[in-house]
Amino acid sequence: MSITSSRPSLRAPGGLAAARLAALRNSFRAARPSLALYLAIRSLGLVVLVLWSASTGKSAHVLLSRRWDSLWYTRVAEHGYDFTLQAPDGRSLSGMAFFPLLPWLEEGLSAVSPLSLSDAGLVVSALASVAAAWGIHAVASHVHGPRAGLVLVGLWAALPVGIVQSMAYSESLFVALAAWSLYSVLTGRWITAGLLSLLAGLTRPIGLAVCAALIVAALLATADSLRTRRRLPDPVAAMAVGCAIAPLGAAGFVLWVGHRQGHLLGYLDVQVGWGNGFDGGIAFARFLSSFAHSGVVTAVVVVLLFLLAAWPHRIGLRQGQPVALVVYSAVVTLLALGASGYFGSKPRLLMPAFPLLLPLAVVLARSRPAYLWATLTTLTAAGAVYGAFWLNGSGPP
Structure with missing residues (x-):
């Protein structure tokens, strides 16, 4: 006598779609x-x-x-x-x-x-x-x-x-x-991650942060698999596809702007017109230390800024936060603090870095x-x- 499982087979027509829809419903109920x-x-x-x-x-x-x-x-x-x-x-x-x-x-x-x-x-x-x-x-x-x-x-x-x-x-x-x-x-849904990263890259320049998180996570997963099992991980093809498509949104738009502007880095010229750029946080530090008019004070403020930004990432790693989240929030933070544009926009530019709040959320959740x-x-x-x-x-x- 054979036993037939009532669970729908993922190989059956519509089985995978039904399973994903059920998972989505469960996720919504939990949220x-x-x-x-x-x-x-x-x-x-x-x-x-x-x-x-x-x-x-x-x-x-x-x-x-x-x-x-x-x-x-x-x-x-x-x-x-x-x-x-x-x-x-x-x-x-x-x-x-x-x-x-x-x-x-x-x-x-x-x-x-x-x-x-x-x-x-x-x-x-x-x-x-x-x-x-x-x-x-x-x-x-x-x-x-x-x-x-x-x-x-x-x-x-x-x-x-x-x-x-x-x-x-x-x-x-x-x-x-x-x-x-x-x-x-x-x-482990690498292709979905790549597609969403592509769309994020069509939304804001910091789509680079999502792309970086995906690629670093894929590289570390591959390295870990090679070290422990001495072979490539099973989803290596999906990883490769996800990593390949992830930067296409941001890169495609920037290259298109460059074509419109007549040279490869034309998007940077557009940003200069708006008074934006990237100087590693020097302009922001000068703004904060403007009362002292001192190059030494500016250098000290730069160091303090990035030490302060690094602290929640360190706490997150100690709490077991996945590297992908740390990389994502670190790149968002770097781009926000390192931008030389309007300084009042810094908090808004940091808002997408929600993993920075995760260490505090963990502490409060346990309180x-x-x-x-x-x-x-x-x-x-x-x-x-x-x-x-x-x-x-x-x-x-």
């Missing part, structure tokens, strides 16, 4: 408390923003959808990359500084709905922020358990600049793609519930007030 916490924290931030804006005679809707970079994304969606503005100081501000995935999504959603481009950007950002919270929960739960996932999502939502997650900016979209790409790396919820409540209230104050003031550049 529901984290998503509810995320929505509650961000909703409070939006309520405070609306009330604050009304008291100052401003529109929260305009602040979220039609100010600063969000204007440029809609300009790209509407006019393509031919749109430029002349700054008062003579610099040429080109839309080619902004990567294309968010404008493409804005244009597509606006074309099939009554939404304007700016409102389509808000919808994309809102959906992407929930996907980002889900991905962050999945990463943290995989490494340290579901309680750490819940806390990490809460910490990320309550960041002082967390209001950007609700704006028509590309941060939420990027973090959603980055988090799920990292989760795919941690679970008493009263201490955990008091901490999250305090951070949530402070973040909501600061976000409203910030957007009604200088706001993100």
Whole structure:
């Protein structure tokens, strides 16, 4: 007598798709408390923003959808990359500084709905922020358990600049793609990780961080397999494909801009027009030490900045954080602190580095519930007030 398993075979037509759909449903069920916490924290931030804006005679809707970079994304969606503005100081501000995935999504959603481009950007950002919270929960739960996932999502939502997650900016979209790409790396889904890395690279320049994390993880897995089993790991072909496609998004856009500009590094010229560049943190250190007007002080501040940035990575490694997460957050941190542009944007540029919050999330997850919820409540209230104050003031550049 033969025994037939009731479990669907992955070799059967639709078996793999059904298994993946079931895994996705289970992942969503596990993440529901984290998503509810995320929505509650961000909703409070939006309520405070609306009330604050009304008291100052401003529109929260305009602040979220039609100010600063969000204007440029809609300009790209509407006019393509031919749109430029002349700054008062003579610099040429080109839309080619902004990567294309968010404008493409804005244009597509606006074309099939009554939404304007700016409102389509808000919808994309809102959906992407929930996907980002889900991905962050999945990463943290995989490494340290579901309680750490819940806390990490809460910490990320309550960041002082967390209001950007609700704006028509590309941060939420990027973090959603980055988090799920990292989760795919941690679970051995190399081709999926590569595809998501490609899309992250079409969203923001720091797509390089996702690509680096994938490639380093693949190289270390290969080296470990060769050292312990003296043969290549079984998914080596999938690893190779994932690593090959991961940089294509960012590299393709940068090369296209270079072609439009007439030389290979034309994207750097576009960034110079915006006053952006990379100097390893020297300009940022000079800004922080400007009161002393001393080259020695600047050098000291540079060292302190990078020691401070290295500390959470060291703690993360001691807690058993996977190398892929450390590499990702390290590259994001390096690019954020090393950029020579507007210094007020540093916290916003660091926001995608959510693994930096994981050491704190682990500590809070292991603490008493009263201490955990008091901490999250305090951070949530402070973040909501600061976000409203910030957007009604200088706001993100």
